[in-house]
Amino acid sequence: MEQKAFYNLSYGVFILGTKSGDKINACITNTCFQAAANPVRVAISCINQNLTCQMIKESGVFSLSVLDQTCTFDTISRFGYQSGRDADKFADFEHSLDSNGCPYVTSQVCSVFECKVLSSQDLGSHTLFVAEVTDAKVVSTNPPLTYADYQANVKPKKSDTPAPSKKIVAWKCKICGYVYEGSELPADFECPICGHPAEDFEPVYEE
Ligand SMILES: Cc1cc2nc3c(=O)[nH]c(=O)nc-3n(C[C@H](O)[C@H](O)[C@H](O)COP(=O)(O)O)c2cc1C
Structure with a gap:
């Protein structure tokens, strides 16, 4: 199998927010897509050892903030390069809570979604969650950031x-x-x- 074949799959880049009890947390994800239109369903894939994954299993709810092309590497590293086990990622970072109590972000973001988990499947390294979308909002007209944009323009060069x-x-x-x-x-x-x-x-x- 050619591993490089997988590099040709296209993705967006998102902040995946969730809560459990009084705690809120989020991580960066690129694995999210709309899986059905009527009713609207999305699917996300979470690394099992991430705190976000554990918290989604506990609460059954999450938010998705779709990062746009104004997104900075600081935002990616705050949410994607450290765990909520070691840091309060939302401290001093502007955010709101949706009707499920999940945190979402409105700057550097073009759309936000509120989601309730319908089913999950353990895939070994990751868990696949399928969710119903209970609300969706357009936040800005900026174009969304793709994973390829992130690799080419946002991530610092070596x-x-x-x-x-x-x-x-x-x-x-x-x-x-x-x-x-x-x-x-x-x-x-x-x-x-x-x-x-x-x-x-x-x-x-x-x-
Ligand atoms: C560009 C990028 C894409 C990522 N994609 C995913 C993903 O699809 N699924 C996932 O669970 N983690 C993904 N991650 C990793 C998590 O964001 C990272 O492990 C994070 O530190 C987990 O934090 P947590 O322990 O607070 O949940 C990605 C990170 C980056 C920088």
Whole structure:
């Protein structure tokens, strides 16, 4: 199987918000699509070890904020490069709560959706949720950000700064935390947990 074939699948980029009890949280997702029109259904795929996934399982509700082309890397890293287990991602970040109590964002966003889970299926690394859309709003006329736009224009290019002199002992996936043991990460390596490419890994140096 050619792994690169999967790079030709197109996606949008979203903030997936949810709640559980009094806690709110969100992560970045690119795996969301409208699965049916009448009645309206969406499907999302969540990495099982993400706090967002666990909280959606607990509450059965989520919101989707569709990121637009004004989206900054700061926003992506706030929601997509750290876990709500370690940070309050909404602290000092403007947001509102929908009628289910899920947080959503209206800046850098062109549409928002409120969703209630109808079914879920454990796919191993991810859980697929199918949900009914209970409300939808257009927030701006800015064009949506595609995953390809994100890779080409939003994500910083590899830094030219020289590597520290310490030895690299492993590589860690910045998306899901998976650790590849070894000093050389193959250029075509893909994370076995979240499927992100080698460029989303950061070096782990010897102590
Ligand atoms: C561009 C991008 C796309 C992502 N796509 C997904 C996705 O489709 N599903 C998912 O569960 N996580 C996805 N992630 C990873 C989560 O956003 C990330 O693991 C986050 O830190 C989880 O936070 P949490 O533990 O608070 O839920 C993506 C991250 C980025 C930067």
